[in-house]
Structures are given as C-alpha cells and as structure tokens.
Amino acid sequence: MTQEELFKVLVAHCKEYGFIFPSSEIYDGLAAVYDYGQMGVQLKNNIKNYWWEAMTRLNENIVGIDSCVFMHPKTWVASGHVAAFNDPLIDNRDSKKRYRADVLIEEYLAKIEEKMDKEVAKGKKRFGDAFDEAQFRATNPNVLREKAKYDEIHNRYVKAEQANDLQEYKQIILDAGIVCPISGTANWTDVRQFNLMFSTTMGSTGNPDLDKIYLRPETAQGIFVEYLNVQKTGRMKIPFGIAQIGKAFRNEIVARQFIFRMREFEQMEMEFFVKPGTEMEWFKKWKENRMKWHVNIGMGEENYRFHDHEKLAHYANAATDIEFRFPFGFKELEGIHSRTDFDLGNHQKLSGKKIQYYDPETGESYVPYCVETSIGVDRMCLAVLSHAYAVEKLENGEERVVMRIPAPLAPIKVAVMPLVKKDGLPELAQKVVDELKYDFAYQYDEKDSIGKRYRRQDAIGTPFCVTVDHDSLVDGTVTVRERDTMTQQRVKIEDLRALIDSKVSLTNLLRNL
Numbered sequence: 191m192t193q194e195e196l197f198k199v200l201v202a203h204c205k206e207y208g209f210i211f212p213s214s215e216i217y218d219g220l221a222a223v224y225d226y227g228q229m230g231v232q233l234k235n236n237i238k239n240y241w242w243e244a245m246t247r248l249n250e251n252i253v254g255i256d257s258c259v260f261m262h263p264k265t266w267v268a269s270g271h272v273a274a275f276n277d278p279l280i281d282n283r284d285s286k287k288r289y290r291a292d293v294l295i296e297e298y299l300a301k302i303e304e305k306m307d308k309e310v311a312k313g314k315k316r317f318g319d320a321f322d323e324a325q326f327r328a329t330n331p332n333v334l335r336e337k338a339k340y341d342e343i344h345n346r347y348v349k350a351e352q353a354n355d356l357q358e359y360k361q362i363i364l365d366a367g368i369v370c371p372i373s374g375t376a377n378w379t380d381v382r383q384f385n386l387m388f389s390t391t392m393g394s395t396g397n398p399d400l401d402k403i404y405l406r407p408e409t410a411q412g413i414f415v416e417y418l419n420v421q422k423t424g425r426m427k428i429p430f431g432i433a434q435i436g437k438a439f440r441n442e443i444v445a446r447q448f449i450f451r452m453r454e455f456e457q458m459e460m461e462f463f464v465k466p467g468t469e470m471e472w473f474k475k476w477k478e479n480r481m482k483w484h485v486n487i488g489m490g491e492e493n494y495r496f497h498d499h500e501k502l503a504h505y506a507n508a509a510t511d512i513e514f515r516f517p518f519g520f521k522e523l524e525g526i527h528s529r530t531d532f533d534l535g536n537h538q539k540l541s542g543k544k545i546q547y548y549d550p551e552t553g554e555s556y557v558p559y560c561v562e563t564s565i566g567v568d569r570m571c572l573a574v575l576s577h578a579y580a581v582e583k584l585e586n587g588e589e590r591v592v593m594r595i596p597a598p599l600a601p602i603k604v605a606v607m608p609l610v611k612k613d614g615l616p617e618l619a620q621k622v623v624d625e626l627k628y629d630f631a632y633q634y635d636e637k638d639s640i641g642k643r644y645r646r647q648d649a650i651g652t653p654f655c656v657t658v659d660h661d662s663l664v665d666g667t668v669t670v671r672e673r674d675t676m677t678q679q680r681v682k683i684e685d686l687r688a689l690i691d692s693k694v695s696l697t698n699l700l701r702n703l
C-alpha cells in the first residue's frame with residue numbers, strides 16, 4: 191500500500207470505529223470541518239491532559255487560562271491579523287481547483303529533495319561502508335543537477351516571500367512547470383491575497399461594519415490581552431508563562447488533508463514572558479522542552495525533526511517548527527516562535543493602557559518579550575492515529591488491524607469480557623468492572639466469540655483485555671491479554687488495577703519528562 195492509500199484507509203477506519211466523522215454528514219458534510227466521535231473525544235482529551243499537566247503542573251511558573259473566542263475587534267488590528275493574516279491563492283482555470291501558491295512551490299521543492307535523497311540511498315547501497323555522503327552529494331551528477339534546480343527555485347521563492355511579490359510566485363510556478371494535479375495543466379490565474387479570518391456580527395446597530403467581529407484565528411491573543419490581569423492577580427514574576435487550550439478558526443483555502451488542516455480546530459498555546467535580551471536562551475530551552483514532550487510519548491525519535499524558519503513572520507525574531515512524519519511526509523505539528531514584544535507592545539499602543547512589568551530587583555519597567563509554543567490538538571491526534579494504524583498477519587493466516595496508540599493516550603484502557611454469557615460469569619465480570627471503573631476508561635463486552643471481541647478492541651487501540659472464565663469463579667484470577675504482543679497471563683483480580691496502571695498512567699508519562 192502506498193502512503194496515500196494508507197491514509198485513505200486510515201480516514202475510513204477513523205469513521206468506522208467512532209474516532210472522527212465528517213461534520214453534518216447527513217447533509218453531505220461541510221468542507222474541512224470534522225466531529226470527534228466517542229473514541230476520538232477520549233483520545234483528544236488525553237492529549238490535552240498530557241499537555242496541560244506538563245505545562246501547568248510541571249512548571250511552577252506557568253498558569254492556565256480560558257479566554258473567549260470573541261474578542262474586541264481592535265485585538266486583531268493590534269496583532270496584525272487584519273492587515274497581514276493572508277495566504278496567497280491561485281486557481282487552475284481548467285479544474286476550477288484552488289491552491290495556495292506557496293504550498294505548490296514548497297511541495298515542488300520537497301519532491302526535488304526526495305529525489306536527491308533517493309539518489310543518496312542508492313549510493314549508500316552500492317558503496318556500503320565506504321560510502322561518504324558529503325562527497326557523494328558534492329560530486330554525483332544526478333544529485334548536482336537536482337540541487338541546481340532546487341537552489342534556483344528556492345532562492346527565487348525566498349526573495350518573493352520576503353518581498354511579498356505575488357507576480358513572482360506565479361512566474362516561479364510557470365517556470366518550474368508546476369501543473370494542477372487534477373487537470374494536469376498550467377492554466378493558472380494570477381496569485382491573490384486572501385484573509386483567513388472568519389467574521390460575523392455582534393450587537394444590533396444594524397450596520398455590519400460597526401458590528402463586525404472576528405472568530406479568533408489563534409488562542410494566543412486571549413493570553414496577551416489577559417497578561418496584566420494574570421501577572422497582577424497571580425503575582426507572577428518574570429520569567430513566567432500562561433497556557434491555554436481552545437478553539438481557533440481559519441478560513442483555509444486548501445483543506446483536503448482530513449484533520450491536518452481544518453477550518454475549526456483546537457490549539458494548545460503557551461506564551462512565556464521573559465526579560466528582553468534573554469529570549470534566545472528561552473527559545474532554545476523551549477525547543478528542547480517541547481521536543482522532549484513529543485519523544486516521551488514513544489512514537490520514535492526519528493519521526494520528528496526541527497525545521498528552522500528562514501523567513502520570519504512579522505512578529506518574530508526566531509522561529510522553528512517541530513515536524514512529524516505524517517503519511518504524506520514531514521509536516522508541521524508545532525510552531526515555536528520568539529515573538530519579541532510585538533504583541534504586548536501593540537496592545538499597549540492601541541489600547542492606551544500601560545502593559546509593563548516592573549522588575550523589583552533592578553527597579554526597571556519594560557514590556558516583556560515572549561516565546562510561544564503552539565500546537566494543534568487535531569494535528570496531534572492525526573500524528574497519533576496515523577502512527578498507530580497497523581495491519582498485521584497472524585500465525586493462523588488471518589489479519590488484524592491494530593491501533594498501537596501509546597497506552598496513556600488510548601481512548602479505552604481496558605475491556606472486560608465474560609467468556610460466556612452464563613454460569614455467573616457476567617456477574618463476576620461486572621464486579622471486575624466495578625473494581626476498575628473509577629480509574630480507567632473501560633468497555634464491557636459480552637457479544638460474539640472472544641477472538642472477535644479482541645479484534646474490536648485492537649481496532650480502537652485498547653491496551654488490555656480482561657477475560658473472566660470458569661476458573662475465575664474458583665481462584666479469583668482472570669486472563670489479561672496485551673494488545674501489542676497479544677501475550678496472555680493469569681492475574682488475580684485484586685492485582686489488575688496496579689498492572690493496568692503501570693502501563694496506562696498519565697502520571698508515569700509525566701514523571702519521565
């Protein structure tokens with residue numbers, strides 16, 4: 191199966207097993223809007239808990255807030271979103287499909303990189319231990335040809351981005367021979383800017399211009415406008431951070447990658463306020479800290495990488511992405527930005543309120559600088575789901591689909607099953623449920639053969655299945671079957687809680703950080 195086919199299968203699996211549904215499906219859905227089902231919501235909550243506790247409990251100087259989706263419209267003038275939260279869009283006249291011009295160019299560049307990597311991999315195979323990658327890249331004619339192509343387009347792209355030169359975007363697309371994947375033609379329109387903010391009206395003047403209000407495109411501004419309240423009421427001393435989880439809305443131009451790019455999504459953002467001049471040190475610390483949080487989940491260090499930005503957003507003096515290996519390649523999962531005093535400084539200007547920190551040690555007052563970490567909950571769900579999905583051949587020739595979701599994030603931790611629906615086994619199984627339900631999300635299942643029940647639990651990623659049989663009535667032990675290894679062991683009912691907890695506990699995950 192190609193990665194693309196695998197992705198399609200994953201999307202279908204997520205729907206079939208209650209993780210994620212297209213929104214308003216009975217009306218044929220709503221583009222790039224998705225609902226989380228009974229399994230998806232638990233996965234999402236577990237991810238949010240892991241982030242929230244890691245931020246606010248493991249850092250004495252980070253507190254959380256919950257601000258509103260609606261904010262004063264001036265917020266978005268101060269933040270720069272009204273003027274500059276745009277994407278460059280381009281249409282293909284033949285397919286009538288719309289694309290982001292920057293993404294078309296970046297994908298073209300990524301393909302060239304892939305070609306060069308393939309050449310290197312071939313060389314490695316051919317030369318074995320004697321292989322010198324740097325020398326190969328500097329001398330192999332195929333690599334050099336691709337590299338020249340890459341450099342030419344890349345240099346032009348960086349310049350066009352910096353100058354916001356929309357005409358040059360189009361010229362690059364034409365010169366590189368980039369065609370629409372649907373029509374296969376290069377019959378492109380000009381490139382235009384498109385503001386991504388959704389607006390609606392609030393109030394009753396009847397004048398849509400006066401009543402116009404935006405749905406927040408990021409949660410961060412809620413933190414900035416509450417900075418003074420939190421700092422004062424919490425008697426926070428710099429450096430300190432404010433964390434928030436909440437919905438954000440963006441009218442994305444291209445939204446064809448399931449929950450990777452949605453129009454309504456959720457963010458987990460933390461703004462860390464520091465003394466000006468110390469921001470690079472904190473930027474470095476937060477890069478390390480956030481990568482550790484990801485790797486700690488156990489989805490393989492090799493599936494993450496940093497991508498430092500060459501072109502910085504208008505508010506940043508340093509920026510990097512943590513990228514994850516999604517089925518469609520390495521893509522941004524989290525952004526880390528050093529935002530200087532851009533946001534607080536602009537809110538100070540536009541509101542006329544003094545937003546400064548008085549440093550009792552030096553007697554100075556200043557507008558704090560800020561380092562931001564920002565991750566999408568939905569992208570994180572997609573990272574976990576796409577990494578977890580596996581199809582395995584069993585010894586008896588059958589196949590099983592198993593979601594190897596890291597146990598502390600799994601929606602259901604344990605399934606309890608009586609072997610048969612009689613002889614007092616359901617009653618004892620119910621007692622086992624009563625023993626476990628206060629600590630773990632569980633399912634009780636008594637339908638079909640045990641094999642079928644195991645398959646159902648594998649498909650939603652339940653780490654443990656507990657089977658109650660006739661021996662259980664006599665000796666108080668049950669069979670515990672583990673999802674990944676499929677090994678089984680007899681365990682006393684009173685020891686179940688500790689055994690399950692040792693694998694699924696969020697506390698243990700946090701302890702490892």
Ligand code: ATP
Binds near residue numbers: 455457522566
């Ligand atoms: P991209 O370049 O992919 O559009 P971005 O750089 O605009 O993302 P940020 O503004 O840095 O993203 O947002 C921070 C995080 O929020 C991203 O790393 C991503 O995880 C998440 N995110 C942003 N836009 C979306 C979206 N449309 N759907 C789902 N998650 C999103």
